[in-house]
Amino acid sequence: MLSRMVAELGPWSWWLLGLLLLGAELLLPGVFLVWIGIGALATGVISLLLWESAAWGWQIQVLVFAGLAVVATLLGRRYLSKSDLVTDEPLLNQRGASLVGRTATLQDPIAEGHGRIRLDDTYWPVLGPDISAGTKVRIVSWNGRDLIVEAA
Template sequence: MLQSLASSLGPWSWWIFGLLLLAAELLVPGVFLIWIGASAIIVGALSLLFWEAGFWSWQLQFVLFAALAAVLALFGRRFYSNNRETDEPLLNRRGETLVGRTATLREPIREGRGRVHLDDTWWSVRGPDLPAGTQVRITSADGGKLSVEAV
């Protein structure tokens, strides 16, 4: 059924497939289907040129589509990578903004774990065993855990 539909539509079947993939990208955003849809549209454009040519078999079309999809997906991944420079390098990394600050232990550090209260948040801390009320300096952050040392 699909083969007869694709052969009756001719080169436009690639265009329809590409547009369906682009529409799916709108419904399920993730900047991935756009590259596969673009590959289908490129193969569709080439099919308009070569449809009557003897070498333009469905196998060649599929191999070209798969290769283009892989190349464009890799290009898209590189183009949209998260390694871009920003004027706010610590945005959404709140723990790292606290490095260097001092705080007072609200709960003692026992067996390497304790808690401090900074601004409006309670933070889990790691460090040497210290009693509550000790002034500590935050030396590093790993997710929601802060490493501290006595001041």
């Protein structure tokens, strides 16, 4: 049935596949089927030009489609991966990094390099030299989990 439909539609079968893939992209999350759909549409354009050629068999069409889909995917990833966006909140989702430079009072003393401070409504684990509780400290960096502090 599928081969009969492809034979009847001719080069338009690639266009149909491309449009189905682009439509599926609307239903599925992510941006992946777009590039495969573009590969199918490009194969459809080539098929319109070469459909009567004896060398343009289904095997060649599938190879051209696969190659164009890979090229479209690679170009699309390169285009979308450009992250030169300028934002007024570069540390928006990096709360620990946004705390660097602030001062706080030690809630628990730093003993053997580990302690705890309270900033706003959150307790943060800190690393630094041994310092007694109640001492003012300055946050100098963040390692992804702990804030690194020094005496202020």
